Amino acid sequence: MRVMGIDPGLTRCGVGVVEGSPGKAGRLVAVDVIRTDSKAELPERLRALDAGLSAFLEEHEPEQVAVERVFSQHNLASVIPTAQASGVAVLAGAKRGLPTATYTPSEAKAAVCGSGTADKRQVTTMVTRILRLDAPPKPADAADALALAICHLWRGALKNRLARQARSPR
């Protein structure tokens, strides 16, 4: 299964696609950061973000999408543009009919590092290790997007297995 992880942001939006299957290490397909001009007006920035996400989705054809959930505990000054970017990111997956899940930053960290309070460096280290990369993913910000994709591959597989067990006769 191919999963696209999105770490939403208006100035920098991390995107990454990982291919994997339940219980196996994934393979990096692509990773990037979509930037929008901080001097441009909001409508132009959201349009540019949407265009960047669309191009990435069309090029790498993920089957599912995982987006970081936005919380009010985020930096208050940036929570509104981040939430606006996340709305555009979630819509990008949903309007293409792709199953689109959201995960908290803690869930993504716990998935790759075993702890929801792991720092950025640990996340980058573990993403590099899990995907067996020769060097940490660049740009660094995109490691979070890859962690979200890995989180979804692993948790999604677990959820599916539990759902199957619940349905099967005991």
Next chain:
Amino acid sequence: MRVMGIDPGLTRCGVGVVEGSPGKAGRLVAVDVIRTDSKAELPERLRALDAGLSAFLEEHEPEQVAVERVFSQHNLASVIPTAQASGVAVLAGAKRGLPTATYTPSEAKAAVCGSGTADKRQVTTMVTRILRLDAPPKPADAADALALAICHLWRGALKNRLARQARSPR
């Protein structure tokens, strides 16, 4: 000129189109509220909101769009879904190439009531009067969307006139 006003919200999103020209009272073209199912997941809700906005834009063909700006002074519990809905609303106008402006609630209130601290009842009364409606716009929530459209018609016209004056030789 036809302007579409959007009062963004995930559960209820007010939309209204007003036709007018600088210095004249406008004419109501259409008004509605787009609702999404609060029991549905975020991706499905944003997809439904986008579909509702797209249908309204296609049916009423506004030339410009005015969206209420989201502030962190908004109710903190609702600021994130409201910001996500506003991201989708601003994108809906921008990706169609329509000039899309944002106004604070105070700016919209000041435009139609003469005061940025006017209450909801005053806004509904003045929107009804300005558009010479036989009855207050229904649903009531949509009055804010019409106030935004009127605000943009009037302020946009003023901005354009000032820009022309600035360009013309003295």
